[in-house]
Amino acid sequence: MKPVCFVLGAGAGIGGNVAKRFTKEGYHAHLTRRTEEDGLKKLISVIEETGGSATGSLLNAVKENEIEDQVIHVEKNIGPIEVGIFNLGAQVGNRSLENTPYKIFERGWRMATFALYRFAFSVIPHMVERGGGTILVTASTAAVRGNKEQHSHAAAMGARRMLCQSLNAEFGPKGIHIAHIIIDGAVDAPDTLGKMLGAEEFQKLRETKGMEHDGLILPDKIADTYYHLAKQHRSAWTHEIDIRAFSDLPWWNH
Numbered sequence: 001m002k003p004v005c006f007v008l009g010a011g012a013g014i015g016g017n018v019a020k021r022f023t024k025e026g027y028h029a030h031l032t033r034r035t036e037e038d039g040l041k042k043l044i045s046v047i048e049e050t051g052g053s054a055t056g057s058l059l060n061a062v063k064e065n066e067i068e069d070q071v072i073h074v075e076k077n078i079g080p081i082e083v084g085i086f087n088l089g090a091q092v093g094n095r096s097l098e099n100t101p102y103k104i105f106e107r108g109w110r111m112a113t114f115a116l117y118r119f120a121f122s123v124i125p126h127m128v129e130r131g132g133g134t135i136l137v138t139a140s141t142a143a144v145r146g147n148k149e150q151h152s153h154a155a156a157m158g159a160r161r162m163l164c165q166s167l168n169a170e171f172g173p174k175g176i177h178i179a180h181i182i183i184d185g186a187v188d189a190p191d192t193l194g195k196m197l198g199a200e201e202f203q204k205l206r207e208t209k210g211m212e213h214d215g216l217i218l219p220d221k222i223a224d225t226y227y228h229l230a231k232q233h234r235s236a237w238t239h240e241i242d243i244r245a246f247s248d249l250p251w252w253n254h
Contacts, residue, residue: 002028002053004079006071008061008119009033009087013189013219014138016043018085021223022230023052027083030074031056039191061088061115062107071122080130081123083230086116087138089192090156094149108152113159120167124176132175134230137164139182141251161240168239179229182242184251188216215247 005022009015010031019029040056047054059066090112092104127133143161146154164180188210194202210216
């Protein structure tokens with residue numbers, strides 16, 4: 001039975017590339033995403049065509065019991081979850097305070113923070129029982145810097161960062177490696193940045209800043225870092241790391 005890399009948020013960008021990276025190393029990838037079942041099936045097919053092993057299903061992370069039921073299903077029917085990738089976004093768009101009603105503000109927290117808590121609550125007991133495991137949490141610049149009109153996103157991502165610290169403090173000594181990964185820049189991903197900008201503007205950005213210019217963060221290179229973190233020796237664990245393109249200023253300098 002292969003160890004499982006469980007990916008919440010397995011799109012065409014970071015999540016999908018991380019899944020592919022782990023399957024190349026002998027893991028079975030269990031992929032979940034909220035929408036676009038055809039895209040999920042395509043990603044599974046790509047993994048299988050290259051000799052990997054993968055399953056997947058649509059999952060609404062804010063719906064009661066969906067995360068918990070998926071963890072139970074995988075542990076019972078597929079294999080032990082050795083690595084959990086929490087790659088769910090929490091962006092609700094730039095909104096002024098008056099245009100951020102309670103429901104919209106709460107949605108960011110439910111996606112970014114409460115969903116991670118539910119995943120940790122479900123999977124960590126299995127990891128503790130086995131004596132080890134890894135949870136890698138994708139974050140954004142909003143986790144460390146609150147910008148204008150980002151009330152929901154910054155509050156949710158900042159809370160996610162603190163939750164990772166608390167989980168690490170409790171479960172690091174029990175052999176569970178929890179790493180918080182700040183993506184401090186634009187990622188060359190069609191299903192995130194591409195959707196935000198639209199196809200035409202996204203392609204213009206790729207041609208002027210990305211591609212051979214290396215000014216957009218490449219998802220497959222991010223995946224290398226995720227795999228490295230999962231394989232770190234426990235005497236030298238990284239808890240927090242930030243990733244950006246070489247030409248971008250870091251979050252603390254602008």
